[in-house]
Amino acid sequence: MTPAPAQIPPRKPARTGLGWLIQAIAKSPPSPPTTDLLFPASERHPTTETLSASCLIATWSLAASLIVCLHSETLPASLPLRCLIAITAWLALIHSAVILPLLTYPLLRLIHLTPQKLATLTELTFLSILTLIACHLTTDSSLFARSLGLLWLTLIMAEIMLRLARSGIALASHPH
Amino acid sequence: MVANPARRPLRSPHHPFRQLIHRPALVPPFPAPTCRKFLSRLSIYGDFWPRLLSLAARVTPWFLEPLLLALYSTLFYVACGPARRALLHNLQVLFPNDSLLIRHARALRVIWNFACTLTDAAHIRANHDIIDWEIDGLDHLNTLSNLPSGAVILTAHMGNYDLAAPLFAARLQRKLHLVRAPERHQESQAYASTQRDHMNADWCVIHYNEPGNMLAVKLTSLLKEDQIVAIQGDRILFDVAATTLPFSPQHDWHLPSGPFVLGLVSRAPLVPLFITRSGWRRYRVTAHPPYHWPEGRLDKATALRDAELWWSHLLSQTVRQHWHQWFVFEPAFTPTAAPPP
DSSP states (O other), X not given: OOOBOTTSOOOOOOSSXXXXXXXXXXXXXXXXXXXXXXXXXXXXXXXXXXXXXXXXXXHHHHHHHHHHHHHOSSSOSOHHHHHHHHHHHHHHHHHHHHHHHHHHHHHHGGGTXXXXXXXXXXXXXXXXXXXXXXXXXXXXXXXXXXXXXXXXXXXXXXXXXXXXXXXXXXXXXXXX | OOOOGGGSOTTSTTSHHHHHHTSGGGSOSSOHHHHHHHHHHTSTTSSHHHHHHHHHHHHSOTTTHHHHHHHHHHHHHHHOHHHHXXXXXXXXXXXXXXXXXXXXXXXXXHHHHHHHHHHHHHHHHTTOOOOEEEEEOHHHHHHHHHOSSOEEEEEOSOTTHHHHHHHXXXXXXXXXXXXXXXXXXXHHHHHHHHHHHHHOOTTEEEEEOOTTSOHHHHHHHHHHXXXXXXXXXXXXXXXXXXXXXXXXXXXXXXXXXXXXXXXHHHTOOEEEEEXXXXXXXXXXXXXXXXXXXXXXXXXHHHHHHHHHHHHHHHHHHHHHHTGGGOOOOSOOEEEOOOOOO
């Protein structure tokens, strides 16, 4: 952790491809100096991007869970009960991204999986599950459900393409 | 006349029902104290939650962290009645014109900020270098590092002082003695102590203010050896000596008197230093000008009162500005006592 001059606050690199695109298009103005000294972290977390991604994933997964449970033919007919099951399933899905890696970590450690790699694996698995749910929604009879599924598929495809583009640009601009 | 044994009080060990309960055949499969001890570890002050947080911080996907923080902040806000009521009481004094709904929203924001600071601490313990530190008042901090004598750093229960202490100590290149209240739960204290020992550098030593450990004597001798002691000056926990000071025309508040007595005895300057969250994974350290004790012989009661009033004024300004990060979960204010007729 080395101090940096506070007059030029370092810009936090985006973590997602979509964030990277927005960051490239919208040039953020340098914020006025309010501090005397800055100790920047090595791992950067852009606030807006983190909160936006969390908000988007939370809202989308809750909506998808509600739609799946409301349209399910196997669940009881009671609407409040279906909503309750949907919210419980959503909470279980969110928590599974924390609990399952913790439970499986002792086993995964045997194949030399570090916590950082496990976090990346969890991230990818979670997004893959959401993509599978989105694929299921695109076959639904309701227009709203289809739109929701297509929205996720569009976002995830754009994200993959932009991450590839960012990696390509970084590789091309790397001095050999 | 022989007394009927069934008429003895139930608390008496000779009561027939208690004797019946203590028969070996009726003892539960695992002893009750162990079961209670296990359940107490799941309580709000237990060590289950910090342990879970430390593990979860390592594996939780970054985009789920704010969501889980929001969920658990709300859950704890609902579950922790005494802390919630104390927060609402304190916020009512700070913002008397707020509606009940707005006051609840403000209290929830305090819990959210507290959860964020705990999570950041868990990340740091997992060796994630994720925090941006800003420093305000660099001149005052430099003054502190150049002081030939010892000094008392006065701080408040805001931001993440556990994480800031090693940063200061490394920057000041002087040993920093941090005074903390122990955790309320035995297992939590053992766990927190191990974690802090792991995290702190050689420049930082933590002392726990436990009953009977003669900490005041130890701290006075440290100050006389020209070392720096950091103490929270805003919370009354356990049997800490308190002083009543005016907060507003209608309310007083109770602040610990120990730091001022310590400063007066050793004549060490008091350096106010606040740590606040300024964004996601970003903290600001604000150093204020130090308070120097008057030279020569002085009336101890007056000097003590002047220092306490100076701190009370500074702290009240900071608390009003950063109310959403003032993590005091006990009622801090009392109505001003009416003047004697």
